[in-house]
Amino acid sequence: MFANFLIGLREGLEAALVVSILIAYLVKSGCRDQLARVWTGVGMAVAASLATGAILTFGPRGLSFEAQEAIGGFLSVVAVGFITWMIFWMARTARNMKGELEGRADAAVIAGGWSLAAVAAFAVGREGLETALFLWTATKAAGSTLEPLAGAAFGLATAAGLALLIHRGAVRIDLRRFFFATGALLILVAAGVLSYGIHDLQEARILPGLNAIAFDVSSTVAPSSWYGTLLKGTLNFSPRTTWLEMMAWFGYSIPVITVFVRRMRPERTSPARSAVPAGASRILP
Amino acid sequence: MKRLGLLPALVILFVLAGCTADNDGDATSTAINVTGTDTTCELSSTEAPTGTITFAVKNEGSDATEFYLYSEDGTRIIGEVENIGPGLTRSLVVQPDPGSYVTACKPGMTGDGIRGEFVVTGSR
Numbered sequence: 001m002f003a004n005f006l007i008g009l010r011e012g013l014e015a016a017l018v019v020s021i022l023i024a025y026l027v028k029s030g031c032r033d034q035l036a037r038v039w040t041g042v043g044m045a046v047a048a049s050l051a052t053g054a055i056l057t058f059g060p061r062g063l064s065f066e067a068q069e070a071i072g073g074f075l076s077v078v079a080v081g082f083i084t085w086m087i088f089w090m091a092r093t094a095r096n097m098k099g100e101l102e103g104r105a106d107a108a109v110i111a112g113g114w115s116l117a118a119v120a121a122f123a124v125g126r127e128g129l130e131t132a133l134f135l136w137t138a139t140k141a142a143g144s145t146l147e148p149l150a151g152a153a154f155g156l157a158t159a160a161g162l163a164l165l166i167h168r169g170a171v172r173i174d175l176r177r178f179f180f181a182t183g184a185l186l187i188l189v190a191a192g193v194l195s196y197g198i199h200d201l202q203e204a205r206i207l208p209g210l211n212a213i214a215f216d217v218s219s220t221v222a223p224s225s226w227y228g229t230l231l232k233g234t235l236n237f238s239p240r241t242t243w244l245e246m247m248a249w250f251g252y253s254i255p256v257i258t259v260f261v262r263r264m265r266p267e268r269t270s271p272a273r274s275a276v277p278a279g280a281s282r283i284l285p
Numbered sequence: 286m287k288r289l290g291l292l293p294a295l296v297i298l299f300v301l302a303g304c305t306a307d308n309d310g311d312a313t314s315t316a317i318n319v320t321g322t323d324t325t326c327e328l329s330s331t332e333a334p335t336g337t338i339t340f341a342v343k344n345e346g347s348d349a350t351e352f353y354l355y356s357e358d359g360t361r362i363i364g365e366v367e368n369i370g371p372g373l374t375r376s377l378v379v380q381p382d383p384g385s386y387v388t389a390c391k392p393g394m395t396g397d398g399i400r401g402e403f404v405v406t407g408s409r
Contacts, residue, residue, distance in 0.1 A: 003349040004370035062378035065364035134368045148372045211360050218395040
């Protein structure tokens with residue numbers, strides 16, 4: 001039961017994290033009307049994953065190992081692109097909102113349009129097929145034992161619950177701190193997704209170097225332990241990481257963090273921007 | 286626009302990526318039952334003719350497990366199925382060339398796993 005619970009938790013955590021930050025952002029910037037798009041994206045990804053998973057589980061055809069890894073890897077790389085867009089889109093809005101009251105952001109900047117749906121869809125759909133296959137297998141086993149399905153469902157529910165807690169906390173904190181904290185967190189998440197995608201593509205033999213291991217700490221951070229699950233579920237930390245994965249992780253996170261920090265602190269370098277109206281200064285940290 | 290593009294894109298990707306037929310008509314299709322526990326990894330047969338081979342991996346252990354099919358030297362992954370929770374049976378579908386391979390169950394999803402030999406007979 002517990003092992004199935006951890007699988008559900010791991011598969012659900014990262015998507016729940018990204019979606020909850022996106023929703024917290026929209027709520028904080030007074031764009032509740034955009035929430036429907038986010039949920040549309042989530043709904044489509046869940047539906048597409050479950051449908052594909054059901055066809056593969058119950059239908060006459062299976063998916064080859066390479067194909068599944070290639071899909072996982074490709075979707076991961078696309079998801080990184082959308083999450084990166086989201087980070088800088090939020091950062092741009094943060095800059096625009098400086099000096100204004102919360103909820104009065106520039107409408108044109110806020111209009112993320114259907115990209116919002118795409119971010120949510122890829123964040124959920126990336127690991128959606130694997131999760132759906134796991135869930136359908138658990139459903140298939142429900143005739144003889146309900147434990148795996150109950151465990152998996154409880155794990156996914158826990159991921160959603162944790163996301164709700166993060167969302168509540170995020171909605172409360174100061175807007176500027178919110179942008180910085182969530183932006184930094186999303187960069188780490190995206191870097192993890194990228195290196196995970198690289199690993200999938202290495203397993204599918206689209207990329208080389210699967211056995212060139214940079215470090216292996218799987219004896220200390222066991223993948224089936226609860227902390228291993230949390231690290232894998234949020235940051236995609238792999239206890240056994242290849243050189244190519246590690247290069248991708250640093251190759252992504254270092255430049256993105258550099259650009260992000262520069263964008264988030266424009267007023268320190270530009271004297272013209274330091275003239276913040278007195279009335280607005282109280283919303284700044 | 287994006288909304289219209291997403292779903293078909295996923296479907297196309299899925300089709301392009303290629304499904305494998307479980308029953309290919311002229312090709313042979315073999316089912317191998319694999320039973321894994323926390324300490325053992327039993328295969329119903331360690332030999333199969335060339336064609337589509339389906340490993341149905343049942344986890345009777347207490348920890349989640351994975352099943353791998355490696356190349357003979359144990360380095361290249363031919364196929365893998367992960368997240369096999371306790372009580373579950375998941376399938377790995379592969380179409381390997383004739384030759385020698387290495388199978389492995391990995392209880393706890395870590396380490397080299399419990400390895401065994403596997404032979405695919407016949408000619409290409």
